[in-house]
Structures are given as C-alpha cells and as structure tokens.
Amino acid sequence: MKEFFRLLKREFKVFLGNSTLRTVFFLAPFVYATLLGLVYKSGKVENTPVLVVDKDNTPLSRQLTEMLEDNKSIKVIRFIQEPLSIKDEVIRYEAAAVVMIPSRFEADMLQKKYPELNVYINTGNVLTANFASKALQLTIGTFSAGASIKALQKMGMPATQAATQYEPFKANYITLFNTAGNYLIFMWPAMLAVVLQQIILLAMAVSFAAEFQGETFVKEYYKMRRWAFPTMLIKVIPIWIFSILIVLMYYFMHMIFKVPMPEGVFNFTILTAVFVGSVSFMGVFVSILVPDALKATQILMVIASPAFIISGYTWPLNAMPAAVQFIANIIPLTPFLKAFKILLIQKGSVELTFPYLKHLGILLLVYLILGWIALKIKLWLIFHYVKPVNAQDDTFEEIS
Incomplete structure (x- = not known):
C-alpha cells in the first residue's frame, strides 16, 4: 500500500x-462548453432568409407576403419580378427557401381556378431547411384556410359552417419532449459528453504509453510488477477525480445557459461514473497495447472522433449498417447518450435507463479485464528479463 500511494502521488x-494535459483537461472543457453554449444559445433558428417572388403584386398576394413577414422564424426578401438566376439569389442571400407567387394569383383564386404556389426548399443545410419549411407550411396553410372560408362566406354561408366545410375534422398535434424545439437543450449537453470522452481518452492514451516510451516504467513500477490491477488504478484515479471537477463545472454551466438538469441527480451521477470508468479503462487498454504515446493518441482519437455521429443520438442507429452498429455499441458514448436523452430531454422513468446502464457496466468490465490481461502480459515481458542492480532499484540490468 505504501508503494501504491507513492506511485499515486507521483501520478x-x-x-x-x-x-x-493540464490545458486539455481543465481549459478545453470550459472553452468548448462556453463556445458551444453561445453557438446554440438562441435555441431556435430565427430570421432565416426566404425569397418571395411576387409575380402578381395584388392585394391578395401582398397579404400573403405580409403574413409570411409576421412569422418570426423567417425573414422575407421580396422580389416583384423573378431574377435571371433564382439559384444565384438563393446563394447570395443564403436563403432557406423560395416562395413563387404566380401571376394572376388573385384572379385565379377569385375564379376558383386553384392557382399553384411553388415553394422551393434549399436543402443545402437540412437544419435551416426544416425550420423554414415548417414556418412556411404553417403560414401558407393558415392563409389558404382563411381564403377558402372567406370565399364560402361570400357565397352566403355562415362562418361556423364555412369552417366545418373547409375542415371536416380537426387533428391536434401535441409535441412531447423539448416541446419548444430548443436546439440548445438537444445538442449542447450531448456535445459536453463528447468532449468529456475525448479528453479522458486523450489523457489515458499517454498514461502507460508515455511510461513505456520514456523508459520510466521499469524503474518506478518494479515493486508493483505482480500487481496489475492496482497499477491500473494508479493511472485512472487522478482521471476520475479530475472528471468530477469537470462534471461540476458542467453543472454550473447548465445554470449559466439555463439548460435544465437531467431527472434524478443520483441516477445521473451513477450513470456518469460508470461512463467515466468505462472510457478510462478503454483508454488504459489501448495505451498498454500501443507502447508509443503518439500512436496511442492517434488510435483513440480515430475511435472517438466519429463516436457522436454513430451514437444514434441524431441519426437512428438501426438505420446504420450492422458493422457500424457494432462499432457504436463498443464505444461508451453510445449507451451513455441514450440514457442521457431519457433523463434530460424525455424526462422518462429512471428504470428506462437501466438497459443502457447495464450496457455501460458490461463495457467497463470488458475493458477492465482486457486491460488487466494486457498489463499482466506486459509486466511479465518487461520484468522477466530485468533485475535491480542495487537495493534502491535505481538501476536495472538485463538477465542473460
């Protein structure tokens, strides 16, 4: 135990x-949390440019344009005549959509000829395209309903009856989970988990590899040569302690950006602890296998970089090939984000997170056992052929 605490203090x-490591572990989480929080601070995309080409320029077409202008999600840029290249105008104004009001729009509506209104959605950016499409559908649908009801009223039909003629039944759309569609709540906390995984893996990548590469492992860990698990603990305990400080910093950042905390703080703490443990032992395993610190870092970054994309958080995991699903399921971030979404966004029962907590627990044990086996073999290979020259174990020589 004396040697254990000496090495832990040294670590x-x-x-x-x-x-x-100091910069990455203490400064990077704060910088990323602040930067990403400012990026998603508004929560929703507003004032998205939308081009309206009003070829009719009549009171009715102008009324439609005014209704579009009243929608805060979009910012109308009005054209009386169609530009020579509508695509160039879309690029120039970074517009998310184009609304084409045809000539004789008002006349055809009054004559019940049902004119066609073309809406072109710029899907170059799917996010803004979705926001713009939703806003346009709502406004144009409201205008269409109002025009139809008004036409029936002009024919002498009472307003209440006219409404039922246009809409024979009502459909109520009720949103669940993140009802405001706040992108800050959806993306920001998940990205913080990604950052936490990245910095833990980066720190663990050099934990053993740097010792092997710098040839300090033989000198410092000779007395621990028979104790693989305690040696692993010496490397991960500082990471665990510093991770607590990062999570506490995230907690205060949640309050600053007014992002709600997950349901059940105790259960979230357990989930986070198992997540940190599984990530750290994953890093230990790779660091033992690869005795070069730079290569170990590169390997872990290659593993961690696409982790968020393939985690199933923004794109369904079941829509991915089986090989990608397998890779996603051996990365701790995947089950953590699934459970995290239940606690933070969906506010579901804690019991619903148990399968993902079990998944994380299995990953922790698997990487712990693999790391322990790899370290036992490594210790045997290193110390089987060396012995101390003096009692202080300051110098070593190879056994012939």
Whole structure:
C-alpha cells in the first residue's frame, strides 16, 4: 500500500506537471462548453432568409407576403419580378427557401381556378431547411384556410359552417419532449459528453504509453510488477477525480445557459461514473497495447472522433449498417447518450435507463479485464528479463 500511494502521488504530479494535459483537461472543457453554449444559445433558428417572388403584386398576394413577414422564424426578401438566376439569389442571400407567387394569383383564386404556389426548399443545410419549411407550411396553410372560408362566406354561408366545410375534422398535434424545439437543450449537453470522452481518452492514451516510451516504467513500477490491477488504478484515479471537477463545472454551466438538469441527480451521477470508468479503462487498454504515446493518441482519437455521429443520438442507429452498429455499441458514448436523452430531454422513468446502464457496466468490465490481461502480459515481458542492480532499484540490468 505504501508503494501504491507513492506511485499515486507521483501520478498526480506527472499529470499536473504536463502542460498539455493540464490545458486539455481543465481549459478545453470550459472553452468548448462556453463556445458551444453561445453557438446554440438562441435555441431556435430565427430570421432565416426566404425569397418571395411576387409575380402578381395584388392585394391578395401582398397579404400573403405580409403574413409570411409576421412569422418570426423567417425573414422575407421580396422580389416583384423573378431574377435571371433564382439559384444565384438563393446563394447570395443564403436563403432557406423560395416562395413563387404566380401571376394572376388573385384572379385565379377569385375564379376558383386553384392557382399553384411553388415553394422551393434549399436543402443545402437540412437544419435551416426544416425550420423554414415548417414556418412556411404553417403560414401558407393558415392563409389558404382563411381564403377558402372567406370565399364560402361570400357565397352566403355562415362562418361556423364555412369552417366545418373547409375542415371536416380537426387533428391536434401535441409535441412531447423539448416541446419548444430548443436546439440548445438537444445538442449542447450531448456535445459536453463528447468532449468529456475525448479528453479522458486523450489523457489515458499517454498514461502507460508515455511510461513505456520514456523508459520510466521499469524503474518506478518494479515493486508493483505482480500487481496489475492496482497499477491500473494508479493511472485512472487522478482521471476520475479530475472528471468530477469537470462534471461540476458542467453543472454550473447548465445554470449559466439555463439548460435544465437531467431527472434524478443520483441516477445521473451513477450513470456518469460508470461512463467515466468505462472510457478510462478503454483508454488504459489501448495505451498498454500501443507502447508509443503518439500512436496511442492517434488510435483513440480515430475511435472517438466519429463516436457522436454513430451514437444514434441524431441519426437512428438501426438505420446504420450492422458493422457500424457494432462499432457504436463498443464505444461508451453510445449507451451513455441514450440514457442521457431519457433523463434530460424525455424526462422518462429512471428504470428506462437501466438497459443502457447495464450496457455501460458490461463495457467497463470488458475493458477492465482486457486491460488487466494486457498489463499482466506486459509486466511479465518487461520484468522477466530485468533485475535491480542495487537495493534502491535505481538501476536495472538485463538477465542473460
């Protein structure tokens, strides 16, 4: 135990003495949390440019344009005549959509000829396209309903009856979970989890690899050569402690950006603890296998970089190929984000997170066992052929 605490104290000094690790572990989470929070601060996309080409320029077409202008989600840029290249105008104004009001729009409506209104959606950016499409459908649908009801009223039909003629039944659309469609609540907390996984893996990548590469492992860990698991703990305990500080910082950032906390703080704490444990042991395993610190870092970053994309958080996991699903399911971020979404966005029962907590627990045990096996083999390979020259174990020589 004396040797264990000596090495643990040394590990803290090595960690804090590394300027790169200090910057990545303490500064990066704050910078990313602040930057991403400011990016998604508005929560919803507003004042998205939309081009309206009013070829009719009549009171009715202008009324439609005014209704579109009243929608805060979009910003109308009006044209009386169609530009020579509508695509160029879309690019120039970064417009999310184009509304084409045809000539004789008012006349055809009055004559019940049902004119066609063409709406072109710029899907170059799917997010803004979806927001613009939703806003246009709502406004144009409201205008269409009002015009139809008004036409029936002019024919002498009472307003209440005219409404039922246009809409024989009502459909109520009730949103569940994040009812305001706030993108800050949806994306920001998930990205913080991605950052946490990245920095843990980056720190663990050099934990063993740097010792092997710098040839300090033999000298410092000779007395621990028979104790693989305690040696692993020496490397991960500082990461666990510093991760607590990062999570607490995230908590205060939640209050600053007014993002609600997940339901059940105790259960969220357990979930986060298992997540940090599984990520750290995953990093330990790779760091032991790859004795070069740079290569270990590169391998773990290659694994972690696409983790959010393939996690199923923004794109359904079941829509991905089986091979991609397999890779996603061996990365701790995937089950963590699924459980995290239940607690934060869907406000579901804690019991619903148990399958994902079990998944994380299995990953933790698997990476712990793999790391332990890899380290036992590594310890045997390193210390089987060396012995201390003096009692202080300061120098070693190979056994012939």
